[in-house]
Amino acid sequence: MAMEKTLILIKPDGMARKLTGIVIDRLDNAGFEMVGAKVVAVSEELARKHYEALKNQPFFENLIKYIRGEFHGIKNHKIIAFVYKGENAVEGVRKVVGATNPEQAACGTIRGSFGRITTKGQFENVVHASGAGPEAEKEIELWFKPEELVE
Ligand code: UDP
Ligand code: MG
Numbered sequence: 001m002a003m004e005k006t007l008i009l010i011k012p013d014g015m016a017r018k019l020t021g022i023v024i025d026r027l028d029n030a031g032f033e034m035v036g037a038k039v040v041a042v043s044e045e046l047a048r049k050h051y052e053a054l055k056n057q058p059f060f061e062n063l064i065k066y067i068r069g070e071f072h073g074i075k076n077h078k079i080i081a082f083v084y085k086g087e088n089a090v091e092g093v094r095k096v097v098g099a100t101n102p103e104q105a106a107c108g109t110i111r112g113s114f115g116r117i118t119t120k121g122q123f124e125n126v127v128h129a130s131g132a133g134p135e136a137e138k139e140i141e142l143w144f145k146p147e148e149l150v151e
Contacts, residue, residue: 001087002087002088003087003089004085004087004088004090005083005084005089005136005137005149006083006084006090006129006130006140007128007129007130007139007143008081008083008084008097008127008128009067009079009080009081009082009127009143010023010127011067011126011127012066012067012068012069012071012072012073012077013066013071013116013124013126014114015072015077015079015080016072017114019110019126022114023110023127026110027084030092030093030096031086031092032089032092032093033084033085034082034083034084034085035084036081036083036140036148036149036150037080037081037082037083038080038081038144039078039080040079040080040143041077042067044064044068046142048064049142050139050142051063051064051067059123062122066124067079067128071122071124081143083140083143083144083149090129090130090132090135090136093129093130094132095109096110097109098110098111098112098115098125099111100125101125102114102115102116102117102126103117105125110126110127111126114126
């Protein structure tokens with residue numbers, strides 16, 4: 001067991017559908033501690049940096065549009081970014097969040113409860129959570145200044 005931090009984003013569909021409170025509640029109940037939070041208008045540059053590892057995927061351009069709120073209103077739509085801390089937080093938060101594909105996400109996970117695939121095939125899976133390996137540290141550094149974390 002290791003004390004870890006991980007990045008969570010309430011994606012534009014989660015914002016539009018007013019799911020922020022529920023996400024916070026589920027992470028609270030799972031025992032994770034919020035150590036950072038802010039509202040962010042996602043620039044093109046930030047979106048592309050955040051999803052850099054997926055730039056060769058066929059869904060990449062739609063993913064950039066999605067995370068910038070272009071499917072849910074204006075460009076630079078606001079999202080909320082959180083850092084959560086806890087024992088094995090990266091894997092633990094991913095469990096609470098559920099699988100990437102909302103159709104495959106287990107019932108009771110955030111994505112299993114609230115995610116959907118649109119008729120155009122876009123995954124709307126409510127939240128982002130850092131994956132295993134160096135991802136969490138890199139993402140926290142991209143989205144937060146060290147002094148914005150309260151530990
Ligand atoms: N995504 C998609 N179609 C796919 C795979 C991923 O639209 O076939 C989107 C989806 O919004 C996902 C994001 O790309 O959350 C990042 O993909 P990743 O494989 O990192 O999934 P995650 O870590 O979010 O579970
Ligand atoms: Mg990922």
